[in-house]
Amino acid sequence: MATIKDIAKQAGVSVTTVSRALNGYSDVNDKTRKHIEDTAKQLNYSPNTLARSLVMNKSQTIGLLVSELNRSGAKDMFTYEVMCGINDSASDVGYDLILFSTNSVKQKQKSYTQLCRERQVEGVIMQGIKMDDPYIQEVIDSNIPCVFVDVEVEGKDVGFVTTDNVFGAQMAVKHLINLGHTEIAMMNGHDQAHVSAKRRKGYERELTDAGLHVRDEFVLNGDFLEPMAESAAYPFLKAHPEVTAIFCASDLMALGVMKAAKRLELKIPEDLSIVGFDDIVLSEYTNPPLTTVSQDKYQMGYEAAKLLTSMLKNDVPVQKKATLDNRLIVRETTAPPKH
Amino acid sequence: MATIKDIAKQAGVSVTTVSRALNGYSDVNDKTRKHIEDTAKQLNYSPNTLARSLVMNKSQTIGLLVSELNRSGAKDMFTYEVMCGINDSASDVGYDLILFSTNSVKQKQKSYTQLCRERQVEGVIMQGIKMDDPYIQEVIDSNIPCVFVDVEVEGKDVGFVTTDNVFGAQMAVKHLINLGHTEIAMMNGHDQAHVSAKRRKGYERELTDAGLHVRDEFVLNGDFLEPMAESAAYPFLKAHPEVTAIFCASDLMALGVMKAAKRLELKIPEDLSIVGFDDIVLSEYTNPPLTTVSQDKYQMGYEAAKLLTSMLKNDVPVQKKATLDNRLIVRETTAPPKH
DNA sequence: TTGTACGCGTTATCAT
């Protein structure tokens, strides 16, 4: 627990000199610097970042605000991989991460700015937040730099990173159309997810472009959950034998659809083609392996942190959004329809 | 950015009174407290935990030290679920989490105590560390309270949480023996993993108890990685057609073994029974679904944080270790051997 | 019940 004071005493100099020597200022004699560095090492000194942050008014800390950090199963791998990217990128530039988990209830108890200011975070990365969560508006109103993952919000100090969800959905649907499908349904997430709207847009655009009908009753809601998707798909597929393909807004929901199809004794892909979204680890191992739209989750996190730290470093306006490409991975759940 | 000073000025009292009023001390007039609370709210005040920590010498922060936080795939879900548990438990008692990711290289650059003291963490939870990592000894030598996940280290300020790996392995092997298997191999992780030793011990003990031979050449190393397990299993299974069952020290390696078996045209479970360890999400979806030993990862994290915070709160000696039960989940990769 | 004064460990300003 040695402090610069201890070093100063031991080395016979003032605290000022110690501080400057250790921080690499040029206006300190080489000999005294050496001496100070030696005694610092000898005393096993480590600086107290708390004190430093207090006086400098910079904490070198980023808040990682994750909504519903839990074992929902749905976003698990997604959240984790994004986090890895954030962590790598942030530590590259010397920022530490402090983890806040929140949910709709907590958000009512403590305001966003309070949360941030208490811990003096310099900026925030926001993940898994829903469009109707109170924090979104608070973020925009506050002047704490923030980057959203997968929510397209912009503001003076607000940016976001996402993948091209519209185009991703288009790729998926185009793939099905190219195979010859014309009756294509969609299993969507829920209305509070920004990506849901985007993916639906892509789905509808691609159908329209191909001259196919867009039918509202062909779009189901699976709440991004496997069991919900299954129970939504089962009656639908039963009632609509003409449907030969389903585009799912997440891999997990695709799993649910696969289960429903199995119960209806529909063969995949012969009777029903399925395309997912995300490319979670699981999708490679399903039976048959799932065709899906792959998002680079790690990269999303990495870019998010990069965006944020660049906002933090510069006062000049800076690029505040990033849209990553995603790509279609064709596996074995898609084939031409039987006629 | 209002401070207690601002409140004091506005409310016409001293900072001391503000501090005491806001911290719920009893020796402050109800009327003044009310007045102070009102102006605090009006000024949108939030306390600066940095300053508070500095003076109290308590940061209310736990360091979450994760080794190799990356997309290795192997420990992904494991790490994530443990983290969820830690987070829930820690936030229950008002601790925040600061994320440190480390690896063998980083550990040489900055010492454990330095890392901790810089950020003034009160305690640490250590995850995914290898037995030959330098930090382990440093943790023991330091007096910063620490709880390890899955490494059985004890010390004055050091505890751990783990599952009963020996017994878990025994359950798995017993299950195979009960089915009638006698030639049972093991796919182990690597020598730097504490759990590897434990699981091997259970494997050998159960064989011995059943009067079966323990053969060193029946124990392979898959480094906890799927491809490594596959390439280790392939030649082994080819050379040892007498082997009818393999116990794997992780589900991921079980996947590798399944791939090797497929290449050798061995049917699972008819020609080869496989038991995994962990019960990752994936194992439910493999083809066929994997029989495995399930660990409650969330609970491990929850207990780890609980252990640590109780060590932090009390100066009295306290329970410093926790061993959780795990259970065998029989799915479809195990069956009696063909004769 | 309230206020004064000091200290936590550090950096920054201004002298010297």
Added chain:
DNA sequence: ATGATAACGCGTACAA
């Protein structure tokens, strides 16, 4: 090139 001193925001003896 070096040192005194103030300041960051807060908690707390001690005094009143």
